[in-house]
Each structure stands twice: as C-alpha cells, then as structure tokens.
Amino acid sequence: MKKILITGALGQIGSELTMALREKYGQNQVIATDIREADSPVVTEGPFEVLDVTDYNAMYELTEKHEVDTIMHLAALLSAKAENNPKFAWDLNMGGLVNALEVARELNLKFFTPSSIGAFGPTTPKIKTPQDTVQRPTTMYGVNKVSGELLCDYYYYRFGVDTRGVRFPGLISYVTEPGGGTTDYAVEIYYEALKNKKYSSFIAEGTYMDMMYMPDAIQAIIQLMEADGDKLEHRNAFNVTAISAAPEDFAKAIQKHIPDFELTYEVDPVRQSIAESWPDSIDSDCAKREWGFEPEYDIDKMTANMLEKLREKLGL
Known part of the structure; x- marks a missing residue:
C-alpha cells in the first residue's frame, strides 16, 4: 500500500x-x-x-x-x-x-x-x-x-x-460515539461508569459476544493488508477476536477502578435477539496462522486504558 x-x-x-x-x-x-x-x-x-x-x-x-x-x-x-x-x-x-x-x-x-x-x-x-x-x-x-x-x-x-x-467482533473505542451496533453497550458502559457510576444494559445478563479494542482492530487491518498474499488461504473474512464477554464481565472489570459502579438491565428485544443469534466465542486460529494476528488487549487491560482515555476526553 x-x-x-x-x-x-x-x-x-x-x-x-x-x-x-x-x-x-x-x-x-x-x-x-x-x-x-x-x-x-x-x-x-x-x-x-x-x-x-x-x-x-x-x-x-x-x-x-x-x-x-x-x-x-x-x-x-x-x-x-x-x-x-x-x-x-x-x-x-x-x-x-x-x-x-x-x-x-x-x-x-x-x-x-x-x-x-x-x-x-x-x-x-x-x-x-x-x-x-x-x-x-x-x-x-x-x-x-x-x-x-x-x-x-x-x-x-x-x-x-x-x-x-x-x-x-464488537469494537470498543473511546474516540467515536456508538453508531447503532448491537455491541454498543460495551462502549456506553464506560461513559456511564465515569459520568454516573451506573449503567442500564440493553443486552441481557449472561449474553456472551466477542469484542475487540479498537487499537487491536486497526493493527489487524494493517497487518493483513501488508501480509504476503501468497500465504493467505482464506483472504476474506478472517475470524479475529480478543475478548468473549457478557455485560457483567465489563461491570466487574470496571469495578476494579470504580468500586461503586452499578449495572442494571433494560433489555432491548431487537438487539437482544440479534445478540442471541451470534456466537458466544469465535476461533481466530486461521488469522494467527496465515498472517500472524495476535491481539494485545484483554478485558482488564482494555478497561484500564478506556477509562483513562475517556477521563481525558470528558475532562473528568
């Protein structure tokens, strides 16, 4: 490129x-x-x-x-x-x-x-x-x-x-606001944790979906585009992921930094039905083998960075 x-x-x-x-x-x-x-x-x-x-x-x-x-x-x-x-x-x-x-x-x-x-x-x-x-x-x-x-x-x-x-998977970022995705709760929860110390999730407890922090997503795109095309068996639509989590997992990660944070639920039937049709976790071994994909952020490392960056962004 x-x-x-x-x-x-x-x-x-x-x-x-x-x-x-x-x-x-x-x-x-x-x-x-x-x-x-x-x-x-x-x-x-x-x-x-x-x-x-x-x-x-x-x-x-x-x-x-x-x-x-x-x-x-x-x-x-x-x-x-x-x-x-x-x-x-x-x-x-x-x-x-x-x-x-x-x-x-x-x-x-x-x-x-x-x-x-x-x-x-x-x-x-x-x-x-x-x-x-x-x-x-x-x-x-x-x-x-x-x-x-x-x-x-x-x-x-x-x-x-x-x-x-x-x-x-669902992408989590402090730079842009949520844009109408089913996994947007995993972005909104950080904003509300800092602003109000509570969040009402539109996705139900125990609903696992794959997620990834945006720096890992950006690196994955660049890495794939720079990879040797002769080594790509699949080329399109490689599974990539970093985190498989439900809303309560994000709450637990946030509570390590904001102990009095509270999570409640107000489930949106449309987005919940979409979430339930998706996998709980996906296998990214082909991406790792064919072009070396390897995420840097797990949920705890992402949460620490996300809260730090949002505090700066929101002036808190």
Missing part, C-alpha cells in the same frame, strides 16, 4: 484507521471520504472528499483522480439501524460494496472491507465458532455481510482483485 482511499472514514473504524494510516504512510497518502463533512481531524488534517458510495461514477472519478493503489471500503449501515430500515441497508451496504469492487477491478487496486460476527446465525456453532462453518444469519446486516464475503471471494477468483477482509 502506497496511496489509500477510505470510504466511510468518519465512522467508528474509519476515524481511527485514517489517522493511523496517515501516521504510517504519510498525511497526503490517505484520502478520506464520507457522505458528509464534520469537524474532525479526518477532514482537517489530510485529504478529504465528500462521496456517496452508491454513486459509482463519482467513486471511480475520485479514485482515479487521486491515483490510489488501495481501497478500504468501510461505508455501511450497522446491525440495529439496518433492522430499522432493511431496504436502505441493502442498497447502501451492497450497492456501495459492488461499486467499490468494480472500481478496484477497473483500476487494478488492492481492496479491503470488513465483515462481522453478524455474518453468523442461530444455527452456527456458538462456542469457538470455526473459520469455515454454517452462515445463515437472520438479520439484514448479517445477510449483507455474508453476501459481501462471497462477493469479495468472487472478485478475487473471477477477476484477480486482491481482496482481503476480517470478521470483526
């Missing part, structure tokens, strides 16, 4: 990935795009363009203009929001993806897009979910992700596009 275009650069992943890539490859080597502008370093501290990913011509012209060699396609509607508007989710998530893949094919670019544990479903093995397994999701977001995995494989085998991707 020498010059990179990112779609959805103001989103949860994009906000931090853009800045990490600019630090690594040079400020002017990473062109950030999104459907809107915002008061963000992504916009003010490097090249930025407004882009609607459902507009193929605009995407092609912008990519050609900046002479990039890599597209990182992040623009998407997340799980809970996708259930509220499934037709729009399909149009954005799949329309944007096929446009980005077509641009990569036309201009011979390297390509990355993330999948998700949402690509799994209630018939998927729930414990140590294998890399290759049953994928029959029951949400529009999950259907989009499975379709996207297959589409990226197709563009690799049919056209030779160097497509790569990971299946992310």
